[in-house]
Amino acid sequence: MRSVARSQLVSSALVALVALVVGFLLAGQVKAQLLTPSNQVARNQALIRSVQDLERANEADRQRIAALRAQIASLEADAAGRSNATQTLQNQVADLRAHAGLTALHGPGVQVDLAGGPPSRDSTGQQRYLITYQDVQDVVNLLFAAGAEGISVSGRRITPLSAFSGSGNEIVIDQGPPLFAPIRIVAVGDRNRMQAALQDPSALPSLRVRQAQYDVMIKVTGSPDLSLPAYDASLEAAHARAI
Amino acid sequence: MPGRSRRARSAYGAIAVWVIALLVALVATIQLRSQAEVERSLQGADPATLAFSIDQLHQANDSLEVQIADLSQQQRALQSGGAPAADQVLAAEAEQLRVIEGLVPVHGPGVVVVIDAPGLTALDLQDALNSLAFGGGEAMAVNGLRFVVGVPIEQTDSGVTIAGAVVLPPWTIAAIGDPNRLAETAELMTQQLHGDRRVREASYRVAADIVIRAVVSERPFVYAVPPP
Numbered sequence: 138m139r140s141v142a143r144s145q146l147v148s149s150a151l152v153a154l155v156a157l158v159v160g161f162l163l164a165g166q167v168k169a170q171l172l173t174p175s176n177q178v179a180r181n182q183a184l185i186r187s188v189q190d191l192e193r194a195n196e197a198d199r200q201r202i203a204a205l206r207a208q209i210a211s212l213e214a215d216a217a218g219r220s221n222a223t224q225t226l227q228n229q230v231a232d233l234r235a236h237a238g239l240t241a242l243h244g245p246g247v248q249v250d251l252a253g254g255p256p257s258r259d260s261t262g263q264q265r266y267l268i269t270y271q272d273v274q275d276v277v278n279l280l281f282a283a284g285a286e287g288i289s290v291s292g293r294r295i296t297p298l299s300a301f302s303g304s305g306n307e308i309v310i311d312q313g314p315p316l317f318a319p320i321r322i323v324a325v326g327d328r329n330r331m332q333a334a335l336q337d338p339s340a341l342p343s344l345r346v347r348q349a350q351y352d353v354m355i356k357v358t359g360s361p362d363l364s365l366p367a368y369d370a371s372l373e374a375a376h377a378r379a380i
Numbered sequence: 381m382p383g384r385s386r387r388a389r390s391a392y393g394a395i396a397v398w399v400i401a402l403l404v405a406l407v408a409t410i411q412l413r414s415q416a417e418v419e420r421s422l423q424g425a426d427p428a429t430l431a432f433s434i435d436q437l438h439q440a441n442d443s444l445e446v447q448i449a450d451l452s453q454q455q456r457a458l459q460s461g462g463a464p465a466a467d468q469v470l471a472a473e474a475e476q477l478r479v480i481e482g483l484v485p486v487h488g489p490g491v492v493v494v495i496d497a498p499g500l501t502a503l504d505l506q507d508a509l510n511s512l513a514f515g516g517g518e519a520m521a522v523n524g525l526r527f528v529v530g531v532p533i534e535q536t537d538s539g540v541t542i543a544g545a546v547v548l549p550p551w552t553i554a555a556i557g558d559p560n561r562l563a564e565t566a567e568l569m570t571q572q573l574h575g576d577r578r579v580r581e582a583s584y585r586v587a588a589d590i591v592i593r594a595v596v597s598e599r600p601f602v603y604a605v606p607p608p
Contacts, residue, residue, distance in 0.1 A: 212455065286603055287604050298513060309433075
């Protein structure tokens with residue numbers, strides 16, 4: 138009888154121990170697998186809301202800048218109508234503005250569409266199927282080298298001070314909101330030269346390798362008339378002064 | 381007694397099965413929910429990307445506000461002054477745009493970055509200049525050759541060229557702009573370059589007044605048509 142009671146006691150202790158272990162494992166599972174992602178989701182949502190608020194402010198500011206530039210041009214045109222000297226200055230500034238990307242342009246050119254391939258990771262864990270800011274930068278540089286006179290990237294005009302940045306698949310140009318693939322690059326200029334440069338197998342080596350290996354899309358279309366929008370963000374040299 | 385003992389054992393067994401089933405269901409539910417939530421959180425972007433966006437948008441919006449203030453001031457001057465005021469505004473804008481387009485010699489504070497490495501390519505130089513432009517570079521030159529976006533940097537058999545002129549290493553990049561922002565960028569850039577086995581030297585110095593005398597040749601439009 139005493140041995141039966143002892144074995145029942147041992148069994149109960151074992152069950153209690155197993156239950157305790159299961160309890161700890163469960164608690165760990167809940168903490169690691171449920172609570173953390175929930176917090177991550179909440180954190181991400183808060184970050185996304187912040188980005189959206191900032192993007193709305195960015196959009197409103199850029200609209201205000203475009204409206205102010207239009208009003209200033211109109212006031213200058215009025216003044217130029219009353220003075221030959223002002224007219225001469227206004228013509229000079231109009232030419233400078235056009236070359237700086239501050240006015241819309243149209244003409245023959247090429248359109249380059251870039252899109253990422255199907256999601257996959259290479260052996261180093263990199264997401265090489267994505268289109269990055271460096272891909273966009275490479276295409277823009279190639280087009281300028283091949284005779285582009287004006288370029289826009291997904292509706293954002295490139296200026297002499299434009300800069301590209303980004304993180305992951307996010308592409309940031311100047312003070313605009315982040316862009317994501319598919320990206321459309323429109324270039325006005327020497328259409329034949331730009332098309333030849335884009336077809337050169339030695340050009341855009343990184344994109345070409347990833348086109349073959351990761352199905353990254355590069356589509357080039359020539360056109361007799363393409364339009365570029367005016368630049369609508371900040372363009373100032375606050376520190377550089379003419380000598 | 382043996383009958384009661386069997387019934388008791390079978391009741392314990394049933395309870396044990398229910399408890400195990402409950403535990404399995406609980407763990408499975410937790411696992412499925414957590415996976416679904418992780419997937420939802422990845423739909424947009426990861427936190428690092430979102431944090432980068434927030435930082436970039438704050439800086440961008442600050443720049444846009446400064447531009448709005450400057451344009452508003454120009455607008456007020458034009459509204460109140462007639463032709464003389466228009467001449468002043470236009471002359472100031474012309475000078476700004478000539479600086480931005482690299483058409484006139486310039487001076488100002490900034491950084492001078494020196495990179496010496498055999499085997500660096502046109503893409504390396506483009507990356508370096510792009511980083512400095514994103515870091516606030518308003519006027520730049522490489523080995524005395526002026527650079528703005530649109531000036532071709534190409535890889536040739538003779539080496540890297542800027543507007544057709546070869547720039548042999550070491551590259552001395554002068555960048556005029558906000559010296560604090562440029563110094564941060566140059567610090568990061570040189571740190572990264574030190575990790576590149578090709579690089580023999582990567583250094584920078586902040587300067588209170590850098591002079592860039594080189595200019596970019598004007599390229600009149602041949603194909604592009606501005607509005608009338």
